[in-house]
Amino acid sequence: MNDNINDLLATSEDEYHDFKEQWYSLNDRAELIKDIFSFVNTAHHKDCYLIMGVSDNHKIVGIENDENRLNTQKLTNFLHSLPIANSHTPKVKVKSVTVEDHLIDIIIIKDTIDVPVYLDEDKRPKRCNTTIHAGQIFVRENDTNTSIKESASDYLVERLWKKRFGLDLPIQQQYKVKLQDIGNWKYFETDKIGFLYDIDPDYCMFLEDDNENRYKVESYALGQFRARMGWQKLILKYKDRTIAEFLVVILDGARFMTLTPNLGAIEPLSDTPLTFQYFIADSLEFSVEKLFLSMKQGPTAPDGLQKFNLFQRIVIFDSSRQMNQVKKELSNKKEYIENQCTPSQEEIDKCRSLLSMDFNSNDREMQQPNLMHMCQEANVSQFIIRYLKTM
Incomplete structure (x- = not known):
């Protein structure tokens, strides 16, 4: 001040x-x-x-x-x-x-x-x-x-x-204003599937299939009862104009949906970067995420336990500036963090047991390097979440 x-x-x-x-x-x-x-x-x-x-x-x-x-x-x-x-x-x-x-x-x-x-x-x-x-x-x-x-x-x-009414803002900022009006967004299934802003139907978000060959499980899914994920694309439209596109995943046996978080890393250019999953709180994508988590209708909102477990493994930074500051501070502690976040054999076995309900032993998701990576990534995310609470 x-x-x-x-x-x-x-x-x-x-x-x-x-x-x-x-x-x-x-x-x-x-x-x-x-x-x-x-x-x-x-x-x-x-x-x-x-x-x-x-x-x-x-x-x-x-x-x-x-x-x-x-x-x-x-x-x-x-x-x-x-x-x-x-x-x-x-x-x-x-x-x-x-x-x-x-x-x-x-x-x-x-x-x-x-x-x-x-x-x-x-x-x-x-x-x-x-x-x-x-x-x-x-x-x-x-x-x-x-x-x-x-x-x-x-x-x-x-x-x-x-x-x-947000009419003085760029269209992406206007979208954020509309997304805060949670009660007026409705889930629909017609010839298309998506979310409509009732007050102004020019704002509409559509779900589309994602055909990329992606991993079927990520570190932030490990806290759910069922870890296998399904991927889709979310297209944010204003009239006929595409404003943004985000990936979404269906989690916990298709019981709720979340935007995919971003992948970050401590010392990303090193041979052994420490990766983590994150959202930026003031971003458009997190405004969509908050809508998903708050809606009462449609297949989006998790129950309390699902939401708690999800955000045990996803870092939420206030801003990009805060994220860059934290990454800079933690780069000086990388060796310590790596020691703290290296998964134990018990953690890896627990992860393998969870995934065995949805995957075969020869699936790439079940391979030892992938199990170790996911467990470590979840641990690094949890480490940063705890670190933010001390700031």
């Missing part, structure tokens, strides 16, 4: 941040509402900052003696007390940092697609002379908030509605 605050202090006020010399008094609570709502109602997709204890010319004056200071809980309670339409209460956090021997407070206003935010009843906070009216919409444009006596123009409000 310190690096971020230094950048903000060096930058002129804009759609992302504003300076205030002091906290809002009880008489100024209407202005506090207006300023927070204005930063929530921005057309961009980033957090915003109200920085208390800094003048407009960037001079640090501090708030250490300011009797009107609010912490996160008190500010949140105040916002919850307001008659906000649809209960879309802004999420805020107050952080304090020391700069030039002065204490400043930063109100972090979290980005949301639940815009526009406004009141559905008139509200005049105690000791204020100004009323915030029902339906009055404040926005932030460049370095200026809507006047407390006015409401934003139709053009600016239209930008907020586009943000709310």
Whole structure:
């Protein structure tokens, strides 16, 4: 946060941040509402900052003696007390940092697609002379908030509605927004099989056969009662346009379906890379995966045990940046990890016993090198999962 605050202090006020010399008094609570709502109602997709204890010319004056200071809980309670339409209460956090021997407070206003935010009843906070009216919409444009006596123009409000419905985003990002609306996706079987977004049928995902000669078991399947997998392709369509294609697998005796995770490695260019399976949490494919795991209809969702066992062997990174950081850190511990993750004979025998329900002894999936590789890969994935919990 310190690096971020230094950048903000060096930058002129804009759609992302504003300076205030002091906290809002009880008489100024209407202005506090207006300023927070204005930063929530921005057309961009980033957090915003109200920085208390800094003048407009960037001079640090501090708030250490300011009797009107609010912490996160008190500010949140105040916002919850307001008659906000649809209960879309802004999420805020107050952080304090020391700069030039002065204490400043930063109100972090979290980005949301639940815009526009406004009141559905008139509200005049105690000791204020100004009323915030029902339906009055404040926005932030460049370095200026809507006047407390006015409401934003139709053009600016239209930008907020586009943000709310993801219409301001590239098509892949729009797809992610639609995938979060889990209750409106339906599984269908007609002449084709797939998933339809009921609200906007232009968004549709089709399942197709995959004819590649692939292994019928992977390390992430070893926790299921039946490990044999069937492969299919999932085609994400918007109208007639293909947006993305992913491989999916049918698991545990065709009782549920999951996207295939990605294959990663610690020191991938070495002679003995340590491979693992992973998803990136902010990716389009993981948005599809979360839909699959949450749908109530169709052959997609695992039960609790199936899901638990699946993600015992698949790493979920917050972002590609986090994955690269972890791989870099663990490359210095490769020998230790290899020692920890080399499968025991008991693990290999257990894996062979599991696979024997679906494979013959001469199948390639049953060969000793493959059994050892899968067991080690599962162990490496589990090692990284534990490592992430320590970060």
